[in-house]
Amino acid sequence: MLGGFSEEQIKRYSRHIILPEVGGKGQKKLLSSKVLCIGAGGLGAPIIEYLAAAGIGTLGIIDDDTVDLSNLQRQVIHGGNVGMHKVESAKQFVNNLNPDIQVNTYIERLNAQNVEDIFREYDIIVDGSDNFATRYLVNDACVILDKPLSHGSIYRFEGQVTTIIPHKGPCYRCLFEHAPPPGMVPSCQEAGVLGVLPGIIGVIQATEVVKYLLGIGELLVGRLIYYDALNMSFDEIKMRWNRECPVCGEKPKITSIQEEIYGESCRIW
Amino acid sequence: MQDMVIMATELDLRGEVCPYTFVKTKLKLEELESGEELIVTFNHAPAVENVPRSLKNEGHKILGIEEKGDHLWKVRIRKA
Numbered sequence: 117m118l119g120g121f122s123e124e125q126i127k128r129y130s131r132h133i134i135l136p137e138v139g140g141k142g143q144k145k146l147l148s149s150k151v152l153c154i155g156a157g158g159l160g161a162p163i164i165e166y167l168a169a170a171g172i173g174t175l176g177i178i179d180d181d182t183v184d185l186s187n188l189q190r191q192v193i194h195g196g197n198v199g200m201h202k203v204e205s206a207k208q209f210v211n212n213l214n215p216d217i218q219v220n221t222y223i224e225r226l227n228a229q230n231v232e233d234i235f236r237e238y239d240i241i242v243d244g245s246d247n248f249a250t251r252y253l254v255n256d257a258c259v260i261l262d263k264p265l266s267h268g269s270i271y272r273f274e275g276q277v278t279t280i281i282p283h284k285g286p287c288y289r290c291l292f293e294h295a296p297p298p299g300m301v302p303s304c305q306e307a308g309v310l311g312v313l314p315g316i317i318g319v320i321q322a323t324e325v326v327k328y329l330l331g332i333g334e335l336l337v338g339r340l341i342y343y344d345a346l347n348m349s350f351d352e353i354k355m356r357w358n359r360e361c362p363v364c365g366e367k368p369k370i371t372s373i374q375e376e377i378y379g380e381s382c383r384i385w
Numbered sequence: 386m387q388d389m390v391i392m393a394t395e396l397d398l399r400g401e402v403c404p405y406t407f408v409k410t411k412l413k414l415e416e417l418e419s420g421e422e423l424i425v426t427f428n429h430a431p432a433v434e435n436v437p438r439s440l441k442n443e444g445h446k447i448l449g450i451e452e453k454g455d456h457l458w459k460v461r462i463r464k465a
Contacts, residue, residue, distance in 0.1 A: 119413070119415055126408060130405065134407065
């Protein structure tokens with residue numbers, strides 16, 4: 117044991133330890149960190165894959181879905197597991213990749229009732245969900261509980277990603293105050309998605325999580341990256357804190373998680 | 386004038402190859418306080434050049450490299 121690492125861990129994390137910005141101290145921080153991943157689908161797959169490899173000590177994964185053959189065009193961690201609960205399949209993947217990781221599984225849908233109890237257990241939340249109802253629920257709960265959040269979303273050939281540190285920068289509602297009305301946005305099923313797209317966005321989210329936990333670099337706070345796979349372009353959109361933001365503004369209207377705000381009508385993507 | 390005697394911690398890395406020679410030296414240094422000294426023993430020839438170079442990049446001071454016989458070196462380091 118050197119620096120509290122086993123021989124196996126010294127080998128496994130050697131390329132991290134060598135980095136001056138990480139070292140043994142940084143790796144220990146990662147090993148004692150707790151990250152919650154919302155969704156084990158397109159975005160969740162690369163997020164879970166790289167966070168597990170990086171040695172994030174505790175990974176919570178919440179998803180109520182099962183693996184479908186149509187998922188495997190992009191959800192690279194679920195091979196051979198059609199029909200299995202995605203969180204169980206993800207756990208199996210993580211255990212094979214890195215036995216250091218404690219995986220907490222939640223086979224349920226994130227909702228107004230369970231969100232606060234689950235979020236409290238984690239240092240940072242990564243949103244890999246695929247619908248507006250969950251996205252707003254996650255944003256609001258993170259602001260109310262003061263939890264950092266990595267946001268990512270994808271559509272056809274485009275993706276967006278930003279990092280929210282509540283009260284230190286804008287939140288998702290500062291930019292998009294409300295979800296688009298039902299029917300305005302086609303579902304993933306209707307719209308299609310390029311299989312590699314969530315890989316790019318999810319890996320950026322995982323990068324932000326690792327940077328946040330290590331306390332290094334510049335986070336995407338107040339900046340939203342808009343990625344266009346067809347143009348192969350990354351644009352940066354400045355996000356400003358909105359004084360009138362319903363959740364993080366000066367006089368917030370949303371001060372607790374109430375079920376009616378995140379109703380069924382929002383669940384359209 | 387008398388030399389100050391500084392107690393040095395020893396680390397035996399015989400049998401280790403790169404990059405673990407550096408990785409393990411770095412982990413040991415992290416356990417020490419700034420200004421403390423560490424003496425590392427290597428028998429992997431490339432480590433004698435690589436490890437001091439990497440340590441200097443991280444700001445540590447190499448106080449000396451001593452050949453102790455056939456394929457055996459001792460590197461003395463002061464932690465930054």
